[in-house]
Amino acid sequence: MKKIIVISTSLRTGSNSDMLADQFIEGARAAGHEVEKISLAGKDIKFCKGCLACQKLGKCVIKDDVNDIMQKVLNADVVCWATPIYYYEMSGQMKTLIDR
Numbered sequence: 284m285k286k287i288i289v290i291s292t293s294l295r296t297g298s299n300s301d302m303l304a305d306q307f308i309e310g311a312r313a314a315g316h317e318v319e320k321i322s323l324a325g326k327d328i329k330f331c332k333g334c335l336a337c338q339k340l341g342k343c344v345i346k347d348d349v350n351d352i353m354q355k356v357l358n359a360d361v362v363c364w365a366t367p368i369y370y371y372e373m374s375g376q377m378k379t380l381i382d383r
Contacts, residue, residue: 284315284316284317284318285311285315285316285317285360285361286317286319286358286359286360286361287308287311287317287318287319287359287360287361287362287363288318288319288321288355288356288359288361288362288363288378289304289307289308289311289318289319289320289321289362289363289365290320290321290323290352290356290362290363290364290377290380291304291320291321291322291323291324291365292323292349292364292365292366292367292373292374292376292377292380293323293324293365293366293367293374293376294323294374294376295367296322296324298345298367299367300366300367301322301365302366303365304320304363304365305320307363307365308320308327316361319355321352321355323377323380325378326338326347326348326352326376327347327348328347328348328349328376328377328379328380328383329347329349329379329383330382330383331343331345331379331382332345343383344376345383349380349383352380353356364377
């Protein structure tokens with residue numbers, strides 16, 4: 284059994300990418316895996332300041348929802364990203380989280 288984190292980056296609940304994430308979760312659970320979905324809707328995600336404190340401390344010094352999300356990601360065996368595509372690119376929320 285794998286521990287799977289699914290990160291839905293759409294800010295619109297019930298969007299196409301959010302529904303695809305739910306279908307992935309259903310299949311993963313049916314296969315016997317432990318799955319947690321994290322939606323970025325309503326999350327406080329600030330921009331990286333480039334201070335490099337994370338390299339010394341092992342976590343970001345900015346106080347928002349990112350440290351909790353990243354702790355779950357680090358403890359997962361599999362991470363699945365679900366994102367809408369804007370201008371042939373991932374959502375801004377996903378990019379901001381990845382930058383952090």
